[in-house]
Amino acid sequence: MKVLEIRNVWFYYEDEPVLKDISLEVEEGELIAILGPNGAGKTTLLKIILGILKPQQGEIKIFRKKIEELGDERRKIGYVPQNLVPNRKMPIKVSSVVLMGLYRGILKFPGEEDRKALKEALEIVEMDHMADRQFNQLSGGQRQRVLIARALVSKPKLLILDEPETGLDPSFHEGFFNLLARIRKVFSTTVLIVTHDVTAVSAVVDKIACVNRELITHGRPEEVLTGENLECLYGKGAAFFGHGPAPHIVVGKHHHD
């Protein structure tokens, strides 16, 4: 089953096209990474998928429905935003942040099941001992893990992460992409991740989509990560090579003609 269908999506900021004619399909259970340079429109694409932004042309379907027709199925989408700058003064507990992922509507309060799910989600990101701590007193990496737990707590069918590795402490970072692979297995979740970490992600993903305002290519990592595509994404001279267990990208110098 197709979990996500993006069809001929165009998006403009003012008159400037940020995304041009993007079409992409994601099958159930796939782990797909979106790569591209800064300003390529990756975050914009995620916001369109999530229904936060509306494209001027084209259509998005999630679970075979338009986003506005999703209803309760909305809760089956987990989202980890990029660089959430917390309101530093807000005394909100870690547990409250995670329970946000189980929101069902006005006056529908969390029950016993939800508390169990909360505990499980915090265990997955190794933060269960900090449920009663205040979110704004955590380190950047710990906060990021809590936000991942918030996205996981509803056992989502589609998990969307926008550069989740930003700010993760090195000890957790290493295992993070393995964690993604594990989540996918345990919950049979479809995962869509925007990342800069080509090295780590190429070891676990099924597919890679290269976006630079338009969809340059998409397919299996070994098909996609060719010199030609990488040049298009990261400039002339970029190359992809493997040595040891993980492949690397070398970003070349930009040539100005």
Add this chain to the structure above:
Amino acid sequence: MPFMQRALLAGAMVGVSAALVGSFVVIRRMTFIGAGIAHSSFAGVVIGLLVGINPIIAAMGFAIFVGLSIGFFAKNYRIEEESAVGVFFPFSMALGILLLGFIKGYSPNIMGYLFGDILLVGKTEVSLSLVAFILTLLFFSILFREMVFSAFDEETSRVIGIRVELVYYLFLFLTAFVIVVSIKIVGIILFSGLLVIPPLIALMFAKDMKGYVIFSGIIGLLSAVFGLVLSYYLNLPSGATIIAFSFLLLLIAAAFKRRK
């Protein structure tokens, strides 16, 4: 009911309501909006005096209009909330001053509206305070989580299906309502103290959002009641005494909770 009892009753309800609303005004960094809406009600008061309707009712209409306009401009144009306030605040004061010239004869009450005067608190004000109090309690019992979530992470709140805009406009409406009801007790100019000081005290001690909001409400209640009692016995202006008293509480709290 003697005037002091009326004032205490209205003051207590308004003190709690303002502090509860203020707890989110502070968290969402909307302090200037509070001050702006309060000042904009000045034009409403003058319009009321001019055309002969209850100034508080006129002020309420005007303040709600300004509150929602600020929200509208901030959400739909490339204008920051505080810039929108920076426009409506002086415009409403200017409009009030201009219209004041058209009121024939002396208007003795105007100072009471600016700085609060418990002698102005009548039956209508007590009833309006009760309405504000009930509306505030209802709002927070129903939409507390929605307020917390959208203050914490607006984008994800949208994704999980919270109608962020609706909650925001309802909150602005409630804020404007509470402000206007408070005018006769603390006054247009002094109101933001009642809105901001209790939450700031609560914020120093709160461990979670629920505790923060409840504690803020308690401080608001204490400030209003003790401020009014002091003003009665010491024969001082009510609004100024309430604000001075809550400022004193803030100083004491700050001394207890000295931070780096």
